[in-house]
Amino acid sequence: MSLFDFLTIPLFQKALMGAFLSGAGLSLLGVVILNLNLTTIRFALMHIALLGAAIAMVLGFPPLAGAMAGIIIASLLLGPAGDFLNMDTGVSGVLFMTGSLGLAFLIFYKAGVPAMDAFALFSGSILALSTLEIWVIGGLALLIILIFSLFYREIQMVLFNQELAESLGVPAKGIRNALLLLTGLAIGVNIRMVGVLLIDAAVLLPALAALSVAKSLRGALLLSAVFGIVSQVGGVAFSMAYDCPSGASITLAAVLMVCLAAIYGYVVKSIRR
């Protein structure tokens, strides 16, 4: 089957649509993660998702719902908890992570819930997206783009220097907490799509590539979206055409992009010198 034959199949159409939406919207949050030093947050959220799934299974709810609820609650708590404990948000994430992992294992053991069923959530499959999930991804992508365009200057200030932003009158903590919530949602959705092990490819790598060439936050956001779309859609299309696992294809496409961006940045710098 050629790529064009695949495009007529709804399953693949949905996969490409999801890849496009995720690339266009959710990739923007990579810029936030890199600037707020949140690279540990995804681990924290993963483990909390596991805890949520464990609790949901004990109570007889679908594990996915529990995982999502866990992620939402955790990303709402992450900022204030860091403030309260007087810790960097990234550091308070570690605390969340280990705590929830321990608790999850305790629940698995005590309640006799099959742990593997919860872990299955984390493998992710872009080919298994339902129509409802596409709508959720699209809505989230739209919300992210809307917030970044409405509050561009405020977000720029918070990412530049949170304390400075606050001294200028910007409600910096509120904005940071909103960004944390969006980041949590984006990570949750991406876990569903590419799986836990490859989450960085979807969320971090496009932003990493963008930040190495962009000259302004606006440029970084636009390039993140472009790189996100190219790696996600490109990766999915490649996996269809050559019959490879989609997660691996997306990841390799993103890695390639980071390398190209780094080389481009290096060349531009040496020419300028």
Next chain:
Amino acid sequence: MTREAVVKIRDLIAGYGRHQVLQQLDLTVWRGEALGIAGKNGAGKTTLFKVILGLIAPLAGFVSVQGRMLDTPRVRRLVRCQIGYVPQLHTPGKMPVSVHDVVLMGRWSKGFGFFKRPTMQDRQKVSEILREIGMSHKEWQEVHLLSGGEQQKVSIGRALVREAPILLLDEPSTYLDHGSQVEIIELIKTVRLKHHLTLIMISHDPEHLEGMSDRILLLKNGRLEER
């Protein structure tokens, strides 16, 4: 001419959680003066600035800025428009941002804000100030590519575009080499006269303050003392 108090602090107790950094501190800053405050690392100098900016609520005592008591969040927000703040030098992060944009930040809640984009006037003001501080030629450069001295100038520029009568400078010349120190001190003296500013400057080293201050106080054991 009667002297007018711009900042007035009485019996201030402030700190973080149970750790009281400032104890029964009194301070009066008069309009138009340049006050230097010296104190060892960790003495609470930056904390004092945060109280004046309304970023930390005092545990006890009385703080007023320009005749307004800082007792509600609303007043604390309003007071931030009256103050230009040059924070202790911080290393800019990974985010690419131009000198112009960093200075423009000083116009937030002055010229632009939530749901209100920066206007032509905001941007002209930025260019004007950049000319004044001698940074026009770097207006569109990325801030993290600048030297420490240049970053400090940009930070002063951001405080000046606020058109605020009070300027707080946290270790303005500490982390610079001698040449840049002299340059920054001259710049501070010039903008003080031109914009009729009241200055409060802090440094761990009184010698840094000598050239720029009318009087210097010492912050010690949570209180201010004459030298």
